[in-house]
Structure formats: C-alpha cells, structure tokens
Amino acid sequence: MPQRRGIIFIVSAPSGAGKTTISRAARQAIAGLEMSISLTTRQPREGEVEGVDYQFVGEDEFNRRIACRELAEWARNFEAYYGTPRAPLDAAVDSGHDILLDIDVQGARQIRELYPDDTATIFVLPPSFAELEERLRRRGTESEDSIQRRLKRARDEAAACPEYDYLVINAHVEESLARLDAIVRAERMKVGRLRADFAPWKN
Amino acid sequence: MPQRRGIIFIVSAPSGAGKTTISRAARQAIAGLEMSISLTTRQPREGEVEGVDYQFVGEDEFNRRIACRELAEWARNFEAYYGTPRAPLDAAVDSGHDILLDIDVQGARQIRELYPDDTATIFVLPPSFAELEERLRRRGTESEDSIQRRLKRARDEAAACPEYDYLVINAHVEESLARLDAIVRAERMKVGRLRADFAPWKN
Numbered sequence: 001m002p003q004r005r006g007i008i009f010i011v012s013a014p015s016g017a018g019k020t021t022i023s024r025a026a027r028q029a030i031a032g033l034e035m036s037i038s039l040t041t042r043q044p045r046e047g048e049v050e051g052v053d054y055q056f057v058g059e060d061e062f063n064r065r066i067a068c069r070e071l072a073e074w075a076r077n078f079e080a081y082y083g084t085p086r087a088p089l090d091a092a093v094d095s096g097h098d099i100l101l102d103i104d105v106q107g108a109r110q111i112r113e114l115y116p117d118d119t120a121t122i123f124v125l126p127p128s129f130a131e132l133e134e135r136l137r138r139r140g141t142e143s144e145d146s147i148q149r150r151l152k153r154a155r156d157e158a159a160a161c162p163e164y165d166y167l168v169i170n171a172h173v174e175e176s177l178a179r180l181d182a183i184v185r186a187e188r189m190k191v192g193r194l195r196a197d198f199a200p201w202k203n
Numbered sequence: 204m205p206q207r208r209g210i211i212f213i214v215s216a217p218s219g220a221g222k223t224t225i226s227r228a229a230r231q232a233i234a235g236l237e238m239s240i241s242l243t244t245r246q247p248r249e250g251e252v253e254g255v256d257y258q259f260v261g262e263d264e265f266n267r268r269i270a271c272r273e274l275a276e277w278a279r280n281f282e283a284y285y286g287t288p289r290a291p292l293d294a295a296v297d298s299g300h301d302i303l304l305d306i307d308v309q310g311a312r313q314i315r316e317l318y319p320d321d322t323a324t325i326f327v328l329p330p331s332f333a334e335l336e337e338r339l340r341r342r343g344t345e346s347e348d349s350i351q352r353r354l355k356r357a358r359d360e361a362a363a364c365p366e367y368d369y370l371v372i373n374a375h376v377e378e379s380l381a382r383l384d385a386i387v388r389a390e391r392m393k394v395g396r397l398r399a400d401f402a403p404w405k406n
Contacts, residue, residue: 181385182385183388183389186390191364
C-alpha cells in the first residue's frame with residue numbers, strides 16, 4: 001500500500017502559451033512524473049510520434065472509447081477529437097504515482113469533476129497577449145485565419161485562470177520548469193493526500 | 204497595490220523535531236521571508252538575543268498586550284507566557300510580504316482561525332520518536348523530568364498532523380529546507396492569493 005494517493009497534475013494554457021513545451025520538459029526533468037498520452041483523431045503533424053505525442057486513432061475507435069466510458073474527458077476542436085484515457089489516471093491515483101496532463105480548460109473541468117481530491121491544476125500564461133501572438137506566428141504552422149481563431153480562443157480561455165490552483169507566468173522555459181517542480185514537490189507533501197492508515201505521528 | 208496578499212507560513216512540530224533550526228535557516232535561505240518574533244515572559248537562555256530570538260517582556264506588559272488585543276495567539280507553557288504580535292501579520296498580508304511563524308499546535312489553531320485564507324501550515328516530524336528522544340537528550344539543556352514531559356507532549360502534539368496542509372519529515376536540515384522552499388514557492392503561485400483586481404488574463 002503506498003503512503004499516499006497519486007496526484008493528477010493538470011497543465012492548461014491558452015494556445016501558444018508554451019504548455020506543451022513545459023509539460024514535455026517536465027516529464028524529462030521531474031522525477032516520478034508520468035505523462036498522460038492523449039487520444040486524437042487528427043492527422044500526425046511532422047515529427048509527431050504515435051504513442052509519444054498522441055495515440056492517433058480513427059473516429060470509429062474514438063467513438064467506441066466514448067461509448068465504453070474509457071475516456072476521462074474528450075472534446076472536438078478544430079475538426080478533430082481529442083481525449084484522455086481513464087485507465088492510466090485511475091492506476092496512477094491508486095498506486096501513488098503522479099501523472100501530468102496537458103489539456104484545455106474544458107477538459108480540465110471534466111477531470112477535476114471526476115477526481116476532485118486528486119488533482120492539482122496549473123494555469124500557464126504568457127507574459128502578455130502581444131507575446132502570445134508573436135509566438136503563434138513564429139511557430140509558422142498555421143494560416144492567418146487559424147491564428148486569429150486561436151488568439152480569440154486564447155483570450156476566452158485565459159478568463160478561466162481563477163478556476164485553477166496555481167498560475168505560472170511563462171517567460172523562460174527553465175524558470176517555468178523550476179516553478180512546476182516546486183508545485184509538484186509541494187503537492188507531494190500535502191497531508192490531505194496521505195492514506196488514512198498512514199500515521200507516522202503514531203509511531 | 205501588491206498583486207497578491209502576503210502569506211503567513213506556520214511551522215509547527217513536536218518539541219525537538221527541529222522546527223526552530225529549520226525555520227531560522229529558512230529565514231536566511233529563502234528570499235523574501237520575514238520571521239515573526241514571539242513575545243515571551245521566560246528568561247533568555249544562553250545565547251538568545253532580545254528582538255532576534257524573542258522579545259522578552261515582563262508579565263505586566265504581556266497582560267497589557269493581551270488586554271489590548273495586540274496578540275494573534277498566546278499560551279502559557281512550562282511556567283512562562285508565549286505570544287505572537289498581531290501587527291506584523293496584518294502588515295505582511297496587506298503588503299504582499301510573506302512571514303514565517305514557528306509556533307505550537309494550539310497557537311497554529313488560533314492563527315488559522317484569525318487568518319483562514321492567508322495561512323499555509325507545515326507540520327515537521329522527526330523520522331521516528333526514538334530519534335526525537337535522542338535529539339532531546341543531545342540538546343542537554345533540560346532535566347530528565349522535563350524531557351519526559353516534552354516526550355509525552357510531543358506524542359500528543361504529533362496527533363495534530365492531519366490539521367496541517369503539509370508534512371515535512373525532518374531527517375536532514377538541508378533537505379527539509381529545500382522542501383520548505385518548494386512549499387513557499389508553490390504557495391506564492393496560488394491563484395486564490397491574487398488580488399481581485401489583478402487579472403493578467405485580461406491584458
């Protein structure tokens with residue numbers, strides 16, 4: 001029996017704020033942090049690897065997973081489905097391991113509702129929206145139309161910040177990573193996550 | 204106007220678990236952490252400095268402070284009064300500075316009640332009670348009778364652990380200091396501490 005329940009760390013951010021970069025770096029840099037691999041029906045982008053960046057599936061398979069309640073959250077964005085498999089989350093919480101999810105505001109709401117005591121939620125914001133626009137353009141993977149849609153959506157999503165436990169302003173990746181690391185370490189010391197039968201104060 | 208309210212960090216521990224060592228080291232090592240100086244009617248021990256370790260006052264002055272509601276908490280332990288001045292706590296919260304308090308379980312309850320949204324509470328435990336007994340003896344400042352009373356009290360106090368936000372098992376001071384640092388950093392990123400008029404997601 002592990003001494004504490006595992007923690008589901010949720011990282012959300014407006015598109016382009018850098019959450020994917022941070023959460024992937026976190027998986028490398030922070031010990032004992034697994035990464036949830038999302039399911040999607042969209043086509044792989046250049047360089048994306050099946051089972052690492054996403055699990056790429058067809059719509060029929062995606063619909064089967066929804067029907068069998070195998071997803072903790074799912075949504076349709078920009079003409080594709082995205083979802084989070086439920087089994088790895090249950091396994092992490094039960095076995096006392098921690099898992100990191102990189103999901104949007106709507107998805108975060110669904111996960112928090114499903115695991116109210118076992119999440120720690122982190123919102124990542126760019127230093128300013130001007131910088132966010134610049135980052136989206138620098139990425140160079142999307143049309144002007146798509147960039148404008150993302151910017152509009154980013155402003156809408158940013159309003160969800162007060163729903164989160166922590167705010168990380170992402171100016172430099174290394175600094176943000178250190179901040180995320182502090183959050184992970186602190187959450188692991190929360191008394192509320194200890195198992196009822198773990199009572200070192202009785203020894 | 205500061206962007207967030209200041210945080211009152213409360214460190215409690217059974218006698219001898221090392222909380223005084225840790226919290227004094229924390230004041231040196233963690234940037235922007237003020238230390239609350241307790242008021243006491245007991246005599247200074249060798250090496251203790253007025254205004255640094257404690258404010259040493261007489262019983263009349265202590266009673267005046269209680270009557271004028273100048274203390275956030277106070278208690279009588281081992282034939283002396285101990286108390287925490289209220290003004291530095293109010294000033295810290297209002298001005299967005301953080302302050303560290305090294306107080307017992309009863310005191311922690313009173314402060315948490317007075318500042319329910321502005322505290323982060325940390326319980327420090329020794330790796331075992333056998334080690335705690337050894338530390339008390341090594342200190343060599345107290346009689347066998349006093350050590351036995353402290354050990355009994357330590358076991359009683361340890362049962363309060365579930366009331367706290369965080370648990371730090373103190374095996375090595377440097378490691379415990381790093382843990383406290385992570386807690387301080389994480390608490391400073393809490394969205395709930397941001398001022399209502401601070402809304403970077405609107406910029």
